[in-house]
Amino acid sequence: METKDYMEKLFYPKSIAMILASRKRAWQVIGIKGWNYEGDLYLVSKSEEEVAGIKCFRDVSDLPDHIDLAIIAINRRKLKDIVQKCIEKKIHTLHIFTAGGAEFDEEGIEIEQAVHDLIKNSEVRAIGPNCMGIYSPEGKFSYDPRFSKKIGSVAFVSQSGDLTSQFVHVENYYGVYFSKVASIGNSIDLTISDFVSYFSSDDKTEIITIYFEGFPRFDETEGKRLWNVLRKNKKPLLLLRGGISDQGKKAAESHTGTVATNERIWEAIYNQTSALKMKSYEELVDSTQAFYFCKNLLPKIKSVVLITWSGGKAVLSTDRLMELGINMPEIRPPTRDQLKKMISIGSIRNPLDLPWIDSTEKYPRICNLAINEDYIGGAILETGAWETSGEHFNRYFENLMKIFENAKQLGKPFLISLPHSHNYKQRKKFKDRLIAQGIPVFPSILRAAKAFLNLYEFQQRNS
Amino acid sequence: METKDYMEKLFYPKSIAMILASRKRAWQVIGIKGWNYEGDLYLVSKSEEEVAGIKCFRDVSDLPDHIDLAIIAINRRKLKDIVQKCIEKKIHTLHIFTAGGAEFDEEGIEIEQAVHDLIKNSEVRAIGPNCMGIYSPEGKFSYDPRFSKKIGSVAFVSQSGDLTSQFVHVENYYGVYFSKVASIGNSIDLTISDFVSYFSSDDKTEIITIYFEGFPRFDETEGKRLWNVLRKNKKPLLLLRGGISDQGKKAAESHTGTVATNERIWEAIYNQTSALKMKSYEELVDSTQAFYFCKNLLPKIKSVVLITWSGGKAVLSTDRLMELGINMPEIRPPTRDQLKKMISIGSIRNPLDLPWIDSTEKYPRICNLAINEDYIGGAILETGAWETSGEHFNRYFENLMKIFENAKQLGKPFLISLPHSHNYKQRKKFKDRLIAQGIPVFPSILRAAKAFLNLYEFQQRNS
Numbered sequence: 001m002e003t004k005d006y007m008e009k010l011f012y013p014k015s016i017a018m019i020l021a022s023r024k025r026a027w028q029v030i031g032i033k034g035w036n037y038e039g040d041l042y043l044v045s046k047s048e049e050e051v052a053g054i055k056c057f058r059d060v061s062d063l064p065d066h067i068d069l070a071i072i073a074i075n076r077r078k079l080k081d082i083v084q085k086c087i088e089k090k091i092h093t094l095h096i097f098t099a100g101g102a103e104f105d106e107e108g109i110e111i112e113q114a115v116h117d118l119i120k121n122s123e124v125r126a127i128g129p130n131c132m133g134i135y136s137p138e139g140k141f142s143y144d145p146r147f148s149k150k151i152g153s154v155a156f157v158s159q160s161g162d163l164t165s166q167f168v169h170v171e172n173y174y175g176v177y178f179s180k181v182a183s184i185g186n187s188i189d190l191t192i193s194d195f196v197s198y199f200s201s202d203d204k205t206e207i208i209t210i211y212f213e214g215f216p217r218f219d220e221t222e223g224k225r226l227w228n229v230l231r232k233n234k235k236p237l238l239l240l241r242g243g244i245s246d247q248g249k250k251a252a253e254s255h256t257g258t259v260a261t262n263e264r265i266w267e268a269i270y271n272q273t274s275a276l277k278m279k280s281y282e283e284l285v286d287s288t289q290a291f292y293f294c295k296n297l298l299p300k301i302k303s304v305v306l307i308t309w310s311g312g313k314a315v316l317s318t319d320r321l322m323e324l325g326i327n328m329p330e331i332r333p334p335t336r337d338q339l340k341k342m343i344s345i346g347s348i349r350n351p352l353d354l355p356w357i358d359s360t361e362k363y364p365r366i367c368n369l370a371i372n373e374d375y376i377g378g379a380i381l382e383t384g385a386w387e388t389s390g391e392h393f394n395r396y397f398e399n400l401m402k403i404f405e406n407a408k409q410l411g412k413p414f415l416i417s418l419p420h421s422h423n424y425k426q427r428k429k430f431k432d433r434l435i436a437q438g439i440p441v442f443p444s445i446l447r448a449a450k451a452f453l454n455l456y457e458f459q460q461r462n463s
Numbered sequence: 464m465e466t467k468d469y470m471e472k473l474f475y476p477k478s479i480a481m482i483l484a485s486r487k488r489a490w491q492v493i494g495i496k497g498w499n500y501e502g503d504l505y506l507v508s509k510s511e512e513e514v515a516g517i518k519c520f521r522d523v524s525d526l527p528d529h530i531d532l533a534i535i536a537i538n539r540r541k542l543k544d545i546v547q548k549c550i551e552k553k554i555h556t557l558h559i560f561t562a563g564g565a566e567f568d569e570e571g572i573e574i575e576q577a578v579h580d581l582i583k584n585s586e587v588r589a590i591g592p593n594c595m596g597i598y599s600p601e602g603k604f605s606y607d608p609r610f611s612k613k614i615g616s617v618a619f620v621s622q623s624g625d626l627t628s629q630f631v632h633v634e635n636y637y638g639v640y641f642s643k644v645a646s647i648g649n650s651i652d653l654t655i656s657d658f659v660s661y662f663s664s665d666d667k668t669e670i671i672t673i674y675f676e677g678f679p680r681f682d683e684t685e686g687k688r689l690w691n692v693l694r695k696n697k698k699p700l701l702l703l704r705g706g707i708s709d710q711g712k713k714a715a716e717s718h719t720g721t722v723a724t725n726e727r728i729w730e731a732i733y734n735q736t737s738a739l740k741m742k743s744y745e746e747l748v749d750s751t752q753a754f755y756f757c758k759n760l761l762p763k764i765k766s767v768v769l770i771t772w773s774g775g776k777a778v779l780s781t782d783r784l785m786e787l788g789i790n791m792p793e794i795r796p797p798t799r800d801q802l803k804k805m806i807s808i809g810s811i812r813n814p815l816d817l818p819w820i821d822s823t824e825k826y827p828r829i830c831n832l833a834i835n836e837d838y839i840g841g842a843i844l845e846t847g848a849w850e851t852s853g854e855h856f857n858r859y860f861e862n863l864m865k866i867f868e869n870a871k872q873l874g875k876p877f878l879i880s881l882p883h884s885h886n887y888k889q890r891k892k893f894k895d896r897l898i899a900q901g902i903p904v905f906p907s908i909l910r911a912a913k914a915f916l917n918l919y920e921f922q923q924r925n926s
Contacts, residue, residue, distance in 0.1 A: 099808035099818075103774075130808075160775025162818070166847070166884065173885035211775055242778035245785035250793070254810035255774035281779055282907070311566075311718035312623025312674055315705035316744055322708035330713070345562040345593075347717035355562075355625070384629070420883050420906065421629065422636035424891055443883065443906075444745065 006125040007198040009092040012139040013068035015040040021051040031145035060085035073097040087122040096128030102257025116188045116218045131185025132161035152177020153206035157195035159213040159256045175435035176292045179204040193225040200233040207291045208237040214258025230273035236291045240278040290451035293440040297413040298459035301377035303327035305370045306351040308382045314351035317445040359395035364402035380448045382417040385426040415448040469588040470661040472555040475602040476531035478503040484514040494608035523548040536560040550585040559591030565720025579651045579681045594648025595624035615640020616669035620658035622676040638898035639755045642667040656689040663696040670754045671700040677721025693736035699754045703741035753914035756903040760876040761922035764840035766790035768833045769814040771845045777814035780908040822858040827865035843911045845880040848889040878911040
């Protein structure tokens with residue numbers, strides 16, 4: 001079988017075996033059941049008759065042949081034997097959940113080496129060890145049952161399990177849904193490049209996101225292969241790397257047991273391939289959202305109009321945007337004179353500082369006249385969540401929609417910053433209403449601005 | 464009277480007059496009434512008989528003499544006349560709410576000049592124009608009735624009104640309370656230096672926070688005076704500046720009509736006075752909280768142990784902390800060997816990556832052994848808000864308390880990062896429980912780390 005076929009087994013398995021199922025980790029079973037997984041689910045346990053109402057097989061050898069996916073969670077010292085048995089049962093793919101591999105100690109390295117050799121000489125392919133596994137809304141199963149069942153267009157491959165969970169949860173919260181997610185840990189067999197290659201040609205995937213920590217210990221070709229798939233890929237591809245500093249590299253070694261790389265190679269990757277460099281976890285979170293909502297609204301100019309409700313925040317954010325290299329050109333005559341006549345306090349230069357008028361009829365008119373200017377690439381608007389109902393708010397919300405519709409017609413992105421504060425419930429409500437309309441929401445102007453830059457960067461590379 | 468006496472009139476007024484009161488801005492009156500303000504409240508209105516149940520005077524000249532504070536909200540073209548009348552009625556202090564001054568246009572500059580000249584030749588002192596005014600929990604009144612009535616130890620003086628509101632709300636939310644807050648806008652009379660001088664010697668104030676945009680247009684001595692008070696001050700003093708970039712300076716001009724300054728002067732201020740440089744609004748928010756909770760836990764060494772529940776976040780955060788110049792020394796033998804024996808997966812090198820054991824008895828033992836090392840200056844722990852009740856959570860919470868108590872005994876700060884995610888209600892509950900115990904809570908490891916650096920910096924300057 002080709003790697004692509006193994007990927008289909010991983011993301012759309014017709015049968016899953018859990019080895020070993022246990023009551024302590026019953027959540028794994030309950031999760032899959034709760035998701036209405038439509039394939040066959042087999043449990044293997046030495047000690048338990050049943051887990052979560054499903055009868056257990058005694059041994060891997062009792063299972064039917066040709067199961068699509070086995071999830072292996074056993075003591076690392078038994079790992080080699082179990083993998084051997086899985087190979088004998090012609091299981092197609094393995095998710096090795098078991099930790100305590102190369103990231104942990106010398107014994108872990110030896111275990112990984114042995115398992116790696118077994119797999120390489122077999123027909124089975126594996127993810128892990130030391131990983132959470134697969135989330136496939138279309139395949140109707142997920143390692144975490146709380147992830148959204150909605151099918152989206154973002155694919156994620158990651159060398160960190162908890163980071164994967166955090167990322168999926170926060171993206172779901174901001175209205176972003178996934179096509180396919182794989183937490184692959186130490187990646188002793190299937191690697192980041194295998195997944196990127198698959199996602200690049202997957203019809204269901206429009207945006208590719210990656211958390212990378214290091215190259216696998218037993219695969220000297222992965223660097224070259226990654227380079228090639230990143231060169232070929234045409235989709236927005238957001239790459240976050242951990243283990244950049246010396247101390248960070250050591251932390252990565254203790255986390256995924258992977259091998260660090262030369263920083264110069266990475267600069268070449270960011271300069272010469274499709275990979276967009278995410279400088280922090282937050283930037284990955286925000287830029288994923290930006291691409292999800294603004295795929296047809298990529299800015300053609302690296303400039304924004306900033307619209308605020310606080311003059312101080314306007315001034316501070318202007319400083320930050322200048323540091324980032326985003327332009328904030330002043331609104332020029334004749335529009336400037338037109339705008340000036342419409343306000344009695346505040347400012348219409350850019351930033352637009354428009355206190356007290358956000359629910360009036362002239363508010364969207366002012367904003368739209370500024371956004372319409374051809375030297376403006378997009379708009380970032382900061383708002384609070386003071387209230388989320390009542391006549392005043394409804395008029396304000398309609399105003400925001402008028403601004404959004406206008407920007408959309410022009411093909412310019414409209415990003416909203418809604419900072420976290422004391423009004424956490426209203427923020428949730430307001431955020432939900434905005435994203436339901438297709439407007440992305442960020443926690444600060446700066447974070448929105450960094451996402452804007454990535455949209456611009458992608459547009460530039462592809463124009 | 465001395466400036467200090469005027470400050471007392473501002474923060475503890477025995478009488479307040481609102482000129483002009485209006486139903487449209489009834490919130491100003493309702494706010495003060497709702498706060499159980501204990502002094503005399505007078506309203507002046509040309510057109511209305513009463514506002515919010517309080518009878519209105521027809522004219523300023525009808526008011527009694529020697530009122531402590533007048534809040535002036537009128538059309539800017541009438542400002543000069545009203546200020547003149549206030550001077551005649553021997554009112555002690557003015558809060559000029561009216562906007563449309565130097566920040567707006569040429570006419571605004573002329574109005575400010577005229578009002579400035581009037582005030583300078585009188586016994587009255589003023590804040591504003593273009594500002595929200597005073598929040599004084601001890602004086603029992605506030606321009607925003609939703610601010611906490613609790614009296615705390617943070618003083619804030621700011622040239623932005625909305626930024627002031629945002630700052631107070633978010634600090635209150637994180638368990639931080641204020642002694643005195645003044646939004647002073649364009650500051651044509653009383654200036655930032657006047658407030659800093661007063662806060663420096665105010666018994667009720669332990670931490671001074673500032674948002675600065677520019678020097679007043681009519682006062683050439685303010686630079687020198689600010690330098691002097693910042694030199695003399697001994698309290699933690701957190702200074703956030705807006706209007707640093709060229710474009711930011713223009714935005715500041717449109718916001719407070721103030722005059723920008725040379726960047727080199729500011730480097731000297733940060734190097735040679737008590738001012739701690741806040742590089743963003745978020746850093747001001749976080750560092751204020753850190754000083755509030757950790758005033759007796761200032762780190763003596765610029766190093767932390769980082770404790771996480773996600774290996775990926777641990778790796779990424781290590782990279783960020785290295786960039787900031789915070790050390791994360793590896794835990795050394797013999798402690799290292801002792802710790803290694805206590806885990807079967809994860810890492811105890813630093814970061815401590817401790818999956819699955821957070822509610823076990825060994826979790827705080829591992830953390831405390833690391834924190835006890837004398838090359839560790841403090842601890843940052845990242846947690847999620849998966850659950851906030853039940854036996855597992857309660858054991859986890861007790862574990863966190865054990866770590867906190869241990870750090871406290873050692874005089875080392877213990878900061879918690881609790882990122883915003885989908886579980887926004889649980890985050891609120893968890894955050895409330897932590898701050899009730901005196902543990903500061905931040906939205907990310909990086910933000911906690913920047914606050915840690917400021918604690919360290921203050922300790923260094925004063926040791």
